[in-house]
Amino acid sequence: MLASVHHHPAFASSFLFPCSHGYPSPRRQSPPTGLHLNRALIKLRRPRGPRPMTFGSNGGEPEVGERLYLGLDFGTSGARFALIDKRGIIHAEGKREYPLFMSEEKMDWARSWKATLFSLLGDIPSHLRKLIASISIDGTSATTLIVDSNTGEPLWRPFLYNESCPDALPTVKSIAPPNHTVCSGSSTLCKLVSWWENDDPNKKYALLLHQADWLLWLLHGKLGVSDYNNALKVGYDPELESYPPWLLSQPYSQLLPSVGAPGTSIGHLKEDIRSDFGFPSDCAVCTGTTDSIAAFLAARATQPGKAVTSLGSTLAIKLLSTTRIEDARFGVYSHRLDDKWLVGGASNTGGAVLRQIFTDQQLEKLSEQIDPMEASPLDYYPLQSVGERFPVADPNMAPRLHPRPESEVEFLHGILESIARIEAKAYNLLKELGATQVDEVFTAGGGARNEKWTKIRERVLGLPVSSAIQTEAAYGAALLALRGIHEK
Ligand SMILES: Nc1ncnc2c1ncn2[C@@H]1O[C@H](COP(=O)(O)OP(=O)(O)O)[C@@H](O)[C@H]1O
């Protein structure tokens, strides 16, 4: 079954608001025609690797009574699902690009995400839907919605993950501890304060939700629930397991959602959705996480010193450490993962810059001609637009992609190598700040498929680098759904 949405990633234009931002700007292509061909690439997967002993003899189909666990990943350039059983075998996966919904010349992201959610649910084969025991969702971190606390409807356009609200930074720095994670223009707290100071009359009915929280609310119907990964950048302290006093004493703390551990069951799927799509009556909905943490979970790295670099639209780094590190001067923060810490940050460099210049097919063809053992003399800082979050937190950092050589192969080699140098700088910074020393890097995201890039990165990092067994964040979200049922 094939259906896909022609992707015209809109540039959500900033308006009325002092925040600067951008979503991956569209590849050079004709302006949107407004025509959408709905298409999703669905893969029904026979189990990978040796068939587990107890697996049914009917090859790939779940055993009678077997339950399945659904993870949905709402990334930067599109959304995916993965459907697994309790052994982690994938029974179906699919993806959709975000449809373009414009209202008054602006992209309506909330409407696009909502449409994508229900399209993906419909893309799951109906005979598998009735076996689904739980669902979880990961979203882009610090993507923030201010919604009506009665209806859940957005009161304002979403603040996107890489949007910066420097107007709020002085206020945030005046209340938070020095160099706290929230002391960055792209933090969720800066977005909340920027909205709060915008004098919106709806303040008393407002509620803050993250992208994953809002999408999950559409499924479970309980407003105001988040997880301690998504809530980190609004100021939640995952060690105290509460919001700190300096935040609770603020007038806007009334907008903050309640917070639970990722993969915690919130409640059952809403009855109307359950019956419309044929999900079972006991299908649970669990708290989610952020996309780069879901990618880390998918890689199943469990030892301190192991790291996952997500090479998606952005470069996000997660190093499993026994020590917690936070320093907003460099965009470094630590997410909690049970009794350890995922130390890292997210750069604005990454695949979105590549996608502005090359199609995925061109990337493949040109990469074949690169000698990864040869260092590129080109020194770029590949960004889509002004502003960097990590390992340099500088809202005014300008992109650097010149001089551009005649050869497209040399140009691509220079960009891949320059992104690898940023990755190396990031891991060295984490070591200098006291995190557990990295000893191996797994790669997630679209860039993981580029073997030449992997070899360039091994050379530049001086570390073993390999593609994670599962490179999709949706697989990590599915593991959270599995956990939500089996750790009740
Ligand atoms: N062969 C390749 N080499 C390097 N990057 C690639 C390759 N194929 C795809 N990409 C990049 O992967 C990115 C998409 O990865 P994905 O994980 O889907 O992103 P996200 O989840 O952030 O939307 C794109 O920006 C694209 O440029």
Ligand SMILES: O=C(CO)[C@H](O)[C@H](O)COP(=O)(O)O
């Ligand atoms: O770049 C991003 C979107 O893909 C996010 O910033 C990424 O999720 C990193 O944030 P976190 O470390 O909180 O997961």
